[in-house]
Amino acid sequence: MAQEPRTIVITGGGSGIGRAVAMQCAARGDRVAVLDIAGDTAVEAAAAARAAGAAAAIGLACDVSREESVAGALSESERVLGPAWGVFANAGMDAGGFAHELPFETWKRVLEVNLTGVYLTCKYALQQCLKASRGGSIVCTSSPGAFVSFAAGAAGAYSASKGGISALVRCLAVDYARHGIRVNAVVPGATETRLMWANVAPEEIPRMRRQISAEVPIGRLASPDEPARAVVWLLSDESSYVTGSHLVCDGGILAKACISV
Numbered sequence: 025m026a027q028e029p030r031t032i033v034i035t036g037g038g039s040g041i042g043r044a045v046a047m048q049c050a051a052r053g054d055r056v057a058v059l060d061i062a063g064d065t066a067v068e069a070a071a072a073a074r075a076a077g078a079a080a081a082i083g084l085a086c087d088v089s090r091e092e093s094v095a096g097a098l099s100e101s102e103r104v105l106g107p108a109w110g111v112f113a114n115a116g117m118d119a120g121g122f123a124h125e126l127p128f129e130t131w132k133r134v135l136e137v138n139l140t141g142v143y144l145t146c147k148y149a150l151q152q153c154l155k156a157s158r159g160g161s162i163v164c165t166s167s168p169g170a171f172v173s174f175a176a177g178a179a180g181a182y183s184a185s186k187g188g189i190s191a192l193v194r195c196l197a198v199d200y201a202r203h204g205i206r207v208n209a210v211v212p213g214a215t216e217t218r219l220m221w222a223n224v225a226p227e228e229i230p231r232m233r234r235q236i237s238a239e240v241p242i243g244r245l246a247s248p249d250e251p252a253r254a255v256v257w258l259l260s261d262e263s264s265y266v267t268g269s270h271l272v273c274d275g276g277i278l279a280k281a282c283i284s285v
C-alpha cells in the first residue's frame with residue numbers, strides 16, 4: 025500500500041536498529057529526522073538517508089534523557105520537516121550489574137535514557153501529532169527482558185526500564201487512540217549491534233555469539249534490518265488496526281522455555 029511521504033522521527037538513529045529504520049523509511053520516500061546523542065552519527069545517517077531516497081532528512085544531536093534537548097530537537101525537526109507523523113522512540117543503553125552492587129547512578133542513568141527518554145520523545149512528538157490532527161504512529165523499543173529474566177542475570181536495571189516502556193506503550197495506546205494515533209512496541213531479540221555487546225569483553229564476543237546462535241530457536245542473531253522491517257510496518261497504514269501491541273521479532277526467544285527438559 026503506497027503512502028504519501030511523512031515525517032518520521034527516529035531516536036538512537038545514528039546506529040543499529042534505529043539507523044536501519046531510517047534507511048528503510050528513506051527508501052520509501054519519507055522525510056526522516058535522525059536524533060542521536062552522538063550527533064556526528066545522526067548527521068551521517070541523515071546524509072545516507074538522503075542518498076537512499078528520503079524526501080528530506082536531518083541529523084540532530086539529542087540526549088533523550090534531557091527534556092530541553094528533546095524539546096529542542098523535536099522543534100527543529102518540525103521547523104525543517106513539518107510535524108511528525110511517525111516516531112521511533114528507540115534510543116537506549118545497557119549497563120549490567122547485580123542489584124546489591126549496582127551503583128545508584130548507573131540505575132538512574134539506565135532508567136533516564138531508556139524509560140524517561142521514551143516518555144520525553146513521545147511527549148513532544150504527541151504534541152505535534154495532536155496539533156496536526158492527522159493521526160500518527162509511535163513505535164517504542166522494548167525487549168524480551170520486559171517479559172522474562174535473562175538467564176545470564178544481572179540485567180535488572182535494563183529489564184525494569186524495558187518493562188516500563190511496555191507499560192507506557194499500553195497506556196499511550198489507550199489515551200491517544202481517539203486521536204487516530206497508534207502506539208506499539210517492537211521487541212527485538214539478540215540483534216547484531218553495538219549495544220548487543222556493550223557488556224561483553226571483546227575476546228568473549230565470538231564465543232558468546234556461538235552460544236546465542238545455539239540457543240535462539242532460529243539459530244542466529246538478527247541483523248538490524250530484520251526488526252527494522254517490523255518497525256516500518258508499524259509506521260505505515262498497513263498496520264492501521266494495530267495499537268497497544270508488541271510485535272515480537274526475537275527468533276523465538278520468548279516462545280522457548282528456559283530449561284532444556
Ligand SMILES: NC(=O)c1ccc[n+]([C@@H]2O[C@H](COP(=O)([O-])OP(=O)(O)OC[C@H]3O[C@@H](n4cnc5c(N)ncnc54)[C@H](O)[C@@H]3O)[C@@H](O)[C@H]2O)c1
Nearest residue numbers: 036039040041061087088114115116212214215217218219
Ligand atoms: N541489539 C539488541 O540485541 C537489542 C535487543 C532488544 C532491544 N534492543 C533495543 O534496541 C534499541 C536500539 O539499540 P541497538 O541495538 O540498535 O544499539 P545501538 O547501540 O546500535 O543503538 C543505540 C543508539 O542509541 C543512542 N543513544 C544512547 N543513549 C542515548 C541518549 N541518551 N540520547 C540519544 N541517543 C542515545 C546511541 O548513540 C546509539 O546510536 C535500544 O533501545 C535497545 O535497548 C536491542
